[in-house]
Amino acid sequence: MSDYPHKLNEILADFDFVTTRTERAELLIDIASRFEPVPERLATPPYAAEHRVPSCESEAYVWSEPQPDGTLKFYFAVENPQGLSAQAMAVILDEALSGAPLDQVTAVTPDIVLKIFGNEISMGKGQGLMEMVRAVQQHAKRA
Amino acid sequence: MSEFASRGYEQPDVLVSTQWVEDHLNDPNVRIIESNEDTLLYTSGHIPGAVEIDWTQDLNNPLRRDYLDQREFEQLMSRIGATPQTTLVFYGDKNNWWATYAFWVFQLFGHENARVMDGGRVKWQAEGRPMTREVPQYEPTDYKALPRDDRHIRAFRDQVYQHVQASLPLVDVRSPEEYRGERLHMPDYPNEGALRGGHIPGAVNVPWSKAVNPDGTFKSAEELRSIYEEEQGLKPDEEIITYCRIGERSSHTWFVLKYLLGYGRVRNYDGSWTEWGNLVNVPIER
Numbered sequence: 001m002s003d004y005p006h007k008l009n010e011i012l013a014d015f016d017f018v019t020t021r022t023e024r025a026e027l028l029i030d031i032a033s034r035f036e037p038v039p040e041r042l043a044t045p046p047y048a049a050e051h052r053v054p055s056c057e058s059e060a061y062v063w064s065e066p067q068p069d070g071t072l073k074f075y076f077a078v079e080n081p082q083g084l085s086a087q088a089m090a091v092i093l094d095e096a097l098s099g100a101p102l103d104q105v106t107a108v109t110p111d112i113v114l115k116i117f118g119n120e121i122s123m124g125k126g127q128g129l130m131e132m133v134r135a136v137q138q139h140a141k142r143a
Numbered sequence: 144m145s146e147f148a149s150r151g152y153e154q155p156d157v158l159v160s161t162q163w164v165e166d167h168l169n170d171p172n173v174r175i176i177e178s179n180e181d182t183l184l185y186t187s188g189h190i191p192g193a194v195e196i197d198w199t200q201d202l203n204n205p206l207r208r209d210y211l212d213q214r215e216f217e218q219l220m221s222r223i224g225a226t227p228q229t230t231l232v233f234y235g236d237k238n239n240w241w242a243t244y245a246f247w248v249f250q251l252f253g254h255e256n257a258r259v260m261d262g263g264r265v266k267w268q269a270e271g272r273p274m275t276r277e278v279p280q281y282e283p284t285d286y287k288a289l290p291r292d293d294r295h296i297r298a299f300r301d302q303v304y305q306h307v308q309a310s311l312p313l314v315d316v317r318s319p320e321e322y323r324g325e326r327l328h329m330p331d332y333p334n335e336g337a338l339r340g341g342h343i344p345g346a347v348n349v350p351w352s353k354a355v356n357p358d359g360t361f362k363s364a365e366e367l368r369s370i371y372e373e374e375q376g377l378k379p380d381e382e383i384i385t386y387c388r389i390g391e392r393s394s395h396t397w398f399v400l401k402y403l404l405g406y407g408r409v410r411n412y413d414g415s416w417t418e419w420g421n422l423v424n425v426p427i428e429r
Contacts, residue, residue: 029187082264084184085182120199125180
């Protein structure tokens with residue numbers, strides 16, 4: 001994790017202090033409350049399938065926008081209004097990886113999902129959230 | 144005639160409306176239970192007074208692939224302040240998919256005074272009904288449960304094998320792609336570890352969500368009979384087994400067949416495709 005973007009390490013460290021399921025849920029809900037969908041200047045519904053995250057039950061979509069310093073700014077949409085977990089993951093990925101060196105973005109391992117959501121997450125949900133990480137990394141690899 | 148009786152259900156009292164629930168928020172004889180697929184939802188807000196039942200933490204044995212036992216069920220019921228006379232009302236996300244799963248597990252212990260809130264969480268929220276983040280605390284009860292009885296509503300793999308050999312009907316409630324063996328998991332969900340794709344021989348395919356309207360409510364009995372009987376040829380007096388991937392989606396169809404259409408002999412195979420698709424040398428169709 002030492003090679004992870006600094007902001008990601010900071011966010012992951014917040015979860016070190018989580019001791020109960022309720023604490024984790026409250027922290028993730030607080031994070032999800034900061035979710036803002038992709039701006040209309042980039043995309044409007046119905047979103048193009050090429051931006052859809054595969055295997056994400058909450059119908060998450062990812063976009064990226066090149067920045068002057070060569071990094072990417074990531075944007076997300078989550079079409080399931082009850083997809084709180086996907087919204088929280090989108091906020092974390094944006095806050096942690098937007099503006100980070102692209103080689104650091106591609107080095108992030110998808111198992112950060114387990115650190116964030118806990119090992120008790122269902123296999124289906126965990127894999128879907130990991131696909132959000134992989135989708136962001138695909139954008140970084142193509143940039 | 145009640146809203147649900149007018150829909151022609153065999154057991155209309157198994158459903159309650161969102162209005163009924165709002166009218167009984169302070170009824171000490173009613174315990175409202177939320178059970179979700181997204182574990183953040185309850186904490187983010189729920190029906191006032193509702194308790195949460197989490198399928199992994201509360202219903203599953205953490206070591207064996209099995210459900211809680213009699214003593215653990217008694218502890219669970221004590222924790223939520225329920226007595227054998229308490230009316231339990233289940234609701235949740237995903238068109239009550241997880242609510243009916245919890246309902247099914249509770250029926251293994253014979254708590255028959257149980258209902259499902261038609262339309263689930265999405266309907267309650269769409270109607271602008273009250274939500275709270277306050278987690279209620281109830282006085283523990285001394286609940287005495289019946290021993291868990293798996294015989295009537297739960298099917299195990301050997302029983303499923305005998306069922307297949309006898310050419311009895313099964314309902315595969317997964318997606319058509321899973322049923323045909325083109326994928327090993329439902330659309331938008333990842334692979335959950337089955338080595339073979341396909342379906343149990345003789346199973347018809349009726350995706351579970353066909354039983355639900357766009358607003359999350361159950362379809363009328365006439366519409367349901369059209370789906371299960373006219374299209375698939377099922378008969379109410381037949382012995383039927385439902386299955387999916389791990390038995391959660393199929394508990395929804397089990398609920399529909401048993402309570403809304405009055406099928407007397409329906410069992411849910413919770414081993415489902417994650418067991419059958421990994422078993423050595425069992426028959427599979429594609």
